[in-house]
Amino acid sequence: MPVPVLHVCCGDSAAEVIRAGLNLPEAAVLVLRDDLAVGPLGDVDSDRPDARAAFWHAVFPDEDRAAIETGGRLVDQLAEEAAVLRALPDAAETFVLWHGSGAAEQLKLRRAIWALRDATAPLEEVAVGPDLLPGALRRDMTAVGMLEPEDVPRAAATARPVDPDRRARLAAEWERLRADGGGLRHHRGGIITTHPIDAHDAEILAAVGTDWMPAARVIGQPMGTIAGFFATDAFCFWRLRQLAAQGRVEFEGSPATIRGCRVRRTR
Structure with missing residues (x-):
């Protein structure tokens, strides 16, 4: 049964701050954990994201990988996230997508909008910018997890509808980025660019x-x-x-x- 409003965010820190700030039950917040800024994306939306899982298997040191895989094999966790996104249109009556300016959250925004490309439910976004993060150590990039719980209601009040043109543009951009072979993705000034994995x-x-x-x-x-x-x-x-x-x-x-x-x- 769909929830009235589903808040979609990137990472557990963001999910925790949204739940605490808005006093929401766990089911009202969908957390997407894959860091889409790094690694291949070609099979990320498939039911067998083997290439993506192999990449993460190499990235994580042994200790981290063992801890992560207590929740199941990496490939199965990634496949489950893809399945959740395929079912997303039926999950809520209204969707609120939370994002900052970092590449991972911007890519999550595009992936979620792509998953909702044929949905008729209202779709809103909350853009967390520097004005909502007066005490942040970094000013060049923002993330939802940087918010303090007491600042979340003020951020939620800035939610704005995602108009049809923006929905179509960002969904198409996700398809382009998924097909791109670049290993790293940066976000600056509203533009996502791809770079070699060894760029830094x-x-x-x-x-x-x-x-x-x-x-x-x-x-x-x-x-x-x-x-x-x-x-x-x-x-x-x-x-x-x-x-x-x-x-x-x-x-x-x-x-x-x-x-x-x-x-x-x-x-």
């Missing part, structure tokens, strides 16, 4: 010194400076491991976990 390797390498440093400290720097998408610790640590495979950095300890090793530039 130089920035990550620049954070590595010639003396041993904890890997967690190394990746913390590019996580705070990479623009266009929110680079996660798992992504930056994966790229650091790729730099090691290229012989540009070396590890001490086990790279199976971010906090289990140190890293330095190869001498």
